[in-house]
Every structure is written in structure tokens, then in C-alpha cells.
Amino acid sequence: MAQDWNARQYLKFEDERTRPPRDLLAQLPLDAPGLCVDLGCGPGNSTELLVARFPGAQVMGIDTSPDMLASARARLPSVRFEAGDASHFTLEQPADLIFANAVLQWVPDHARLFPRLLSLLAPGGFLAVQMPDNLDEPSHAAMRETAHNGPWADKLAGAAGARSPLPSAEHYYDLLIPHAARVDIWRTTYQHPLEGIPAIVEWVKGTGLRPFIDPLDGEERDAFLAAYAERLARHYRIRADGKVLLAFPRLFLVAQRA
């Protein structure tokens, strides 16, 4: 899927979006690493966490999106950012950490990808991954339902295929443990209090909704968004303080190379 990611839209919920990489980083028993790669670095918010946590390390960021890379370079001028994608990037030396926050859910063929990433690590190095696991949530089911039920159905026939459902935690354990000294997996569902249905739409506009609205323009896009918001309203009830809670499940994985 060729698409550029809009850094400004993505950063609208920066506090909430930075919590998963913070939580992932907190589980890394890693001191004074050398090379640390932020794979799918986006606008550099996760890269900034790596720089702060490992002040002596050589941190580099990799992303496919020119817009995200420009935003990351402006944010962290002293860090090296390079264009590249998870399935093909190579490194001049083995890494002590490959940190992949909210990116690998877009990359196919994990059975090849994950062992490949482990092979780019030095012995004892860590692969740390966080992936949204929210395709079954009402927020995402409503995208597919809206796409199927409107004049845009043909144009959006392929949109739902941009991401596949994640395999189970057990599947990733079996995939990684033959190459790893230790595999730690957990899944967290965050409950984000947001200012009503429009805030849910704004949130997903920066990521999951892109394959659905990028093929549409003008009035058709507006109509899609209105129909989507209406479906959301059936599932997300207003809480005691007038907000809605967006439940957001994410899969986390830390593997140490043997």
C-alpha cells in the first residue's frame, strides 16, 4: 500500500500514543547498549524515548514515510534517520536493540519477518515490539461495515485487507523461542477517555482509517465519515463525565536473542 503518513494528524494524541512505547521500554532489562534501531520511527516520539533512556547509545530511526522522516529530523537533529522498510533494511553492524512500535502490524509474513529481525541483533540483543491488536474492536469493525454499506463499496473493496488480524501470543512464542533466550509477551487494553465520538474519528484518522478514506475525496469522504461516526455512536456510550472510553488492545513482545 503506497501511502504517506501525516505526522501532524498522528501527533494529535501524542500523550496517549507515547504510552505504549514507554510501557514497552520499561520492560527492557538493557544497560548501556550500542546500536539501537527505532524501526518505523514515525515522527520521532518513540525515538526520543530511546535517546532519553540510553544516553550513550547510537540511536537511529528508520521509516518508509518521507513526511514522518522530515518531522523526526526536525524533532531530533542529532539522530540519524533513514528511509527503509522492515522487510528489507540492513545494518552495518549488529544491533543491541530493535525497537518496533506500532509498525509491524502493517508488514506481512511475520513467520519470516520476526526471525529476520532477531538475526540482525547481536547475541543477547533485544527485539521489542508493540502492535495494535484492535481489528475486532467496534472502532475498526465499524470501518469495515461502513465501507461495505455505501456507494463507495467498490472503491473500498481492498481497504480492510491493508492489515491482517494478529496471530495469538502462543503463535509468536513458538515462532521466536527457538532463536531466543527469553520471550516475554503481554497484551494490554488501554481505556482512553476521549471527548466524544468525534474524538474517536480524529484518533483513527491518523492511522487505521487511512486505507478507507484515502481512496475517497471531497463529499464522498465527508459522507463516509458521517456514516462511520453514526455507527460508532451505537457502540460507545457516553460515560458519567460526558466522555467516551476508547478501548485499545495492543500486543507487546520482548525477545532476547540467544
Place this chain on the structure above:
Amino acid sequence: MAQDWNARQYLKFEDERTRPPRDLLAQLPLDAPGLCVDLGCGPGNSTELLVARFPGAQVMGIDTSPDMLASARARLPSVRFEAGDASHFTLEQPADLIFANAVLQWVPDHARLFPRLLSLLAPGGFLAVQMPDNLDEPSHAAMRETAHNGPWADKLAGAAGARSPLPSAEHYYDLLIPHAARVDIWRTTYQHPLEGIPAIVEWVKGTGLRPFIDPLDGEERDAFLAAYAERLARHYRIRADGKVLLAFPRLFLVAQRA
């Protein structure tokens, strides 16, 4: 339910059991608090985390179990530990933190309990709670099924009632937000790699299995444990490295008093 908790059994999986309170503590935006209460302190492993995180604070531990309190006092001689239970304990001054790790799932009537705990806080103080939410896991369904299907069925008729299923995250949000400046809720399922089915039995022996095996003795208890292990083996498959993964969901909640 009158039962004493065995500190030695509970601490067999200390690393794994200390991770949830560590994760809870990591989400507290709290500097230099005064009084910090570790409610349901158990053998003091969570209390030790509070002492390390807040070196200047006045930390105290409260528990109902004499065995746990003795173990906690031996571990942390300089900390004040008192007998008390969540529904009735009182404090001489408002607390800046009430930390309740893996205890409130045993306490009834959360609709009264949670606002009561908030009322024991100073303005701006934090209530931090972690509760196992695993009654629907095969590990716990198998306890109930084993209890219903054996010569012990009458003796264990009340065992499953020792804990009630937890209400939803949304329910706790609505319960707390009228009294709170901010409520942060998340639910994490940890995947613990354990050394086969016997290790799962050992794990739950320290906690969830107690109401089922305490009323039995000798041969009957052994027979129950064997039948239970057999049921577990149907659900937990051996992974690529010969271990089993124990999925353990837990609900976390941090509320700041308004």
C-alpha cells in the same frame, strides 16, 4: 471466608507476582508523597517496591493475615505493618497513596468500597489498584468444573463464590470519575512461561485454589489436585520449548482524588 494465606507458597513465583505491582507503580505520577498505604500488603513484596520508589515517604502495610504480616515484618523491620481489612481500616491522617495490589478482588461491594477508599485520600492523592481478572481463564474454569464433578461436590459447593467476576472497566470509570480528577484504567494479560502443568497447579495453590483445597484433606485433596491437573492438560498445550504459557489477565486502575 476465614483463611490464612501461606506466605511461602505465595512467594514461589515472586518475580512473576511482583511484575504487576511494578507496572502499576510505573504509572503513578507521584513525587515525594507523605503517607503511603500498602493495602493487602501480603508478604511485603509490594511494600518493598513502595519503599524503594518513595524513600522519603511514611509507608505502612495493612493485611488481614497474621502469617503474611509476620513475613512482611521480617522482610522490612523498619516499616509499620498492621492488621486490618479494606472495608473497615481507618487512618490517622489522609493518605497520598493507597496501593492495593491483588487484594480487592476478595472484597465485596465495590460500589461502596472504592468511593470509601478515595475518601481516605488527601485531595490530589492516588488510589492505585490491581486485581486478577482471570475467573474466565481455563485455569479457573477447571477449578469449578473439577469441584462440580467429584465426590467432593457438596463440600465445595460454596468455593466458587469466594470471588465474584469483576465488573467492566467502564463500570469502574463511572463509579470513580464523579470523585476523581482523572481515572486511568487498563487491563493486561501476561503470558507466563511455566514448567508444565504441575507449575500451573503450584501457582494457583498459593491463591485462587485455596477455597477449593482448604476444605479437603489428605487423599481427597490429592485426588482433587490430580483431577484438576488432568483438566488443565486439555487446555494448556506444550510450546516449542517444552513450557506452557499461563495467560493471566489483570485489571489496573489509577484514580486521582479531585
